[in-house]
Amino acid sequence: MFKQRLLKAALASVWFMVLTFPLMGIQLNRVENVIHWRFDRIAMLGAGIFVLAMLWHWCFERRALGLPLIKLPDKVVNTAYSLPSRPLFRRGLPAVILMGMLLMPMVSSIYQTNIMISALLYVMLALGLNIVVGLAGQLVLGYAAFYAVGAYTYGMLYEYFGLTFWVCLPLGGLAAVIAGFLLGLPVLGLRGDYLAIVTLGFGEIVRLLLLSQADLTGGPAGISNIPRPGFFGMEMSLDQVTTYIYYLVLGAVLLTIVVISRLKNSRVGLALQALREDEIACEAMGVNTTRVKLSAFVLCSCWAGFAGVIFAAKTTYINPASFTFMESAMILSMVVLGGMGSITGVVIAAMVLILAPEYLRAFSEYRMLLFGAIMVLMMIFRPQGIVSSERRRYRIPSERQSATENKELSA
Amino acid sequence: MIDELLYFLELFFGGLTRGSIYALIALGYTLVYGIIELINFAHGEIYMIGAFTALIVAGVLGIYGFPAVAILVIASLAAVIWAAAYGFTVEKVAYKPLRGASRLSPLISAIGMSIFLQNYVILAQTSDFVPFPQLLPDLPFLEHIGYIMGPSDFIILVTSTLTMVSLTLFIRYSRMGKAMRATAQNRTMALLLGIDANKVISLTFIIGSGLAAIGGVLIASHMGQVNFAIGFLAGLKAFTAAVLGGIGSVPGAMVGGIVLGLCESFTTGYFSGDYEDVLAFGMLVLILIFRPDGILGKAKVQKV
Structure with missing residues (x-):
């Protein structure tokens, strides 16, 4: 599996090196009629593409398995999701940013x-x-x-x-x-x-x-x-x-x-x-x-x-x-x-x-x-962007649901 | 009187030359749109990369002292091959993962690709205009009518006619061409009949990009210079041509290209060169508003 992936990435790397060769690898000096062969660039590009291709396949594999690209610990995710609903965060952070913005021209x-x-x-x-x-x-x-x-x-x-x-x-x-x-x-x-x-x-x-x-x-x-x-x-x-x-x-x-x-x-x-x-x-x-x-x-x-x-x-x-x-x-x-x-x-x-x-x-x-x-x-x-827009939801919590939610929050 | 006629003829052939280049690029838009309903925004950039590749290869060969004919053939071949490879790669990287996504996602991705490729050429080569070597040979038999049609006009007309005829034959009679038409008509049905849609789509991109590269080499040697931005304007105009003829229709793209080229040439000749680009974009806007299906396109009913 891993071997296959390496092979694929190597192939991609070779492909891109050939593909970009005329534009990246050759520079003409028209005044003196000399060709500068930029093999250094091509080599760097090849190495870069190899890494990127590995990443690319890895991302698609993760996605095919239905996993998120970056797996954060549950605690971090939960905190991140609950942050916008915490009053301190909701009121506090904009206030801090606004203060910073207001003060900015005085210090810069x-x-x-x-x-x-x-x-x-x-x-x-x-x-x-x-x-x-x-x-x-x-x-x-x-x-x-x-x-x-x-x-x-x-x-x-x-x-x-x-x-x-x-x-x-x-x-x-x-x-x-x-x-x-x-x-x-x-x-x-x-x-x-x-x-x-x-x-x-x-x-x-x-x-x-x-x-x-x-x-x-x-x-x-x-x-x-x-x-x-x-x-x-x-x-x-x-x-x-x-x-x-x-x-x-x-x-x-x-x-x-x-x-x-x-x-x-x-x-x-x-x-x-x-x-x-x-x-x-x-x-x-x-x-x-x-x-x-x-x-x-x-x-x-x-x-x-x-x-x-x-x-x-x-x-x-x-x-x-x-x-x-x-x-x-x-x-x-x-x-x-x-x-x-x-x-x-x-x-x-x-x-x-x-x-x-x-x-x-x-x-x-x-x-x-x-x-x-x-x-x-x-x-x-990530077609939804870095911050996906939160949808307005109308939820009518049943008694049991709200109880479990409370428990989760306090835990 | 005779002067006026000659002037008219000069404009006519100028427009025809220009139009056949637009047609060559427009074919790429139309083929791709016909099959995956995507406006391949990066197509103009492929054309530009084709011209650049030809320029570089011709420069290298020139330094090694190859004869002019060999330079022309090898540089054009290299342009076509590399442009086709770029087209293929762009499709694999930027469009294939988005199949089945909403309609706008591939379009935004295509715009991103276009910006990426332009800046890639700036960084890899230069952002200045680069003189393009005179690759096309002189044709002595055109001497008498040289003021109506120069050698490069003649070669452009002949090459693009040949290319378009062979493309039409390919699409009509070859196995892959039939598969392309079938996929354009109904992708699900084509899949059920055992047509490999991915292969067909790749092929479409390869053909379209190759055609654009031919256009790129021709126009660059006609104009005598290239830079990274030529693809944007030419791409938009070719898209106008494709829409004018009815996007998705191969003969439409050819007709649209010629009509646009003639219109531009006559407005420039009889009115003023200032409005050449405005005319093209104005036509684009007006056609899309009043007859989005173009001259030869069929009106489509949107199905729910």
């Missing part, structure tokens, strides 16, 4: 605060996308387009009319909502994968239009010198304004979390989750699927619009290169990694995916490679 440098701001922006974006992808199960690949609409609304309204951040914030959201509505209305009747492609096409169209309408949008150069948000006309130093934006984004994230957790258990939210599970059954239960989808879509684009305005105000400079498909894909991978529909999971995933490459510089080169790999591996081994 501008640089770190800035990184945190972009991480929080991504949290906001990912939570917004989570409404459509996670709750409603509709794959949207052109999310960056709505983000762009928000950012350009602010940029252009400032450039042509001199409007300020606080006026543009709702307008940016509104513009994104209109874009979402106009796109959503015709396409939401489409089947899942077609919807994904249409939104992808839409995203690219928006980006290409921003590029080609140079006299209006500045073309590839974009719009620069966008003002940072003001606070009742107060003069602020760069340090202060960064801190200010930090609190602004933090507030926006908190608002997002509140809105989405309220939404999740609302009538619309429940309809969305029903839609995700089975569209036809959902329709048969009397849910107007198009309308529900549209409302999710609009809400999600609204969030992207807000985030776009904040993004423009934070960087003071926008151009179409910030709104490529890779951006949409990155936000999508946060939702996928975090667990579709789970707020905690998405927040953790967005934080990890943005902060890890910032602090591990060696790792940042491999960032997109890892994002891709994560999306594939998550789909195969």
Whole structure:
């Protein structure tokens, strides 16, 4: 058995070495016309694939036997499951995290605060996308387009009319909502994968239009010198304004979390989750699927619009290169990694995916490679994400059941 | 008058050339979709890897001083073989474990694979544009009509026509081709009749990837440069072509490719080059909204 597995892994290793040989093993120097044979890389890759193949087979064997991939001691699992229901944990942990977040700009440098701001922006974006992808199960690949609409609304309204951040914030959201509505209305009747492609096409169209309408949008150069948000006309130093934006984004994230957790258990939210599970059954239960989808879509684009305005105000400079498909894909991978529909999971995933490459510089080169790999591996081994979204359950405990439960808890 | 006609012809053949490349890539989408109903998002990347492989092999052979014809043949063969191997591996790693999962899981996995492959090429080779060697030979008999159709246009047209004809014959008459059609029609029934579905699916990926690699080599030597991102745009356009012709239908992909190529060529020629890509994506969006079954596709009724 073990021998067979070794053989299989060795085969896989050889296969991948041959497969990657032209791209990994040969580097041409076109100026001097020399070939660099990179056998070192191929050897390393072969060894890596051998280990990975062993792991791969092991994972599938575990799964075939119906075992979890990582077997934690029962005690740990039980504690982990009961944690969310313990009041100390439920109230205490968010409070501690919130305190930490509130105090952060006071102890950290501008640089770190800035990184945190972009991480929080991504949290906001990912939570917004989570409404459509996670709750409603509709794959949207052109999310960056709505983000762009928000950012350009602010940029252009400032450039042509001199409007300020606080006026543009709702307008940016509104513009994104209109874009979402106009796109959503015709396409939401489409089947899942077609919807994904249409939104992808839409995203690219928006980006290409921003590029080609140079006299209006500045073309590839974009719009620069966008003002940072003001606070009742107060003069602020760069340090202060960064801190200010930090609190602004933090507030926006908190608002997002509140809105989405309220939404999740609302009538619309429940309809969305029903839609995700089975569209036809959902329709048969009397849910107007198009309308529900549209409302999710609009809400999600609204969030992207807000985030776009904040993004423009934070960087003071926008151009179409910030709104490529890779951006949409990155936000999508946060939702996928975090667990579709789970707020905690998405927040953790967005934080990890943005902060890890910032602090591990060696790792940042491999960032997109890892994002891709994560999306594939998550789909195969844990499609529900790192924190699977807990379902609302209605349980009517019988007397005996609640007695045993109590006993278990006290034990 | 004659100038206008010549200009028209130039655009026409330009569009035809472009369209036949789209058609070659679109076939890969259509074949895979026909059998496992998956939009193989990583297909464009396979095409890009095919072009890169040809580039590297041609470079190595060039340094060793091989004659031009040998370089062309060996590099193209290597591109096809390696691209097919990549296609096969991608299917085994990213899609096979997801059979029977919900519809969106393989799609997300495919997007992940596409991002992975792009960045793999960046890390293994470079993120810059690399000049592609002039592999295609000069054809003296085209001299007189050179301004309408260059040698690379001619070779692209001939090669892609030959490829598509042989693919059609293969699917229609060979044993494996029949198995492919049977699996596309009804997988359960095909399984009951003793067709090895896994084998058929693997073969589909191999054929599709090989076709994409042919397209990759042709277009790269036509354009003269490649980089890691060419697969994304070409893939999307080819997907548009596949949808335009009716996804799942082999002749549809060919027709769709040609129509898209002609449309692009004429808009670029008569209006402006700025809207070339917008046109393709606009068409994609409009077709999916108004006629998702395409020109040659059959409308499907969703069964519960």
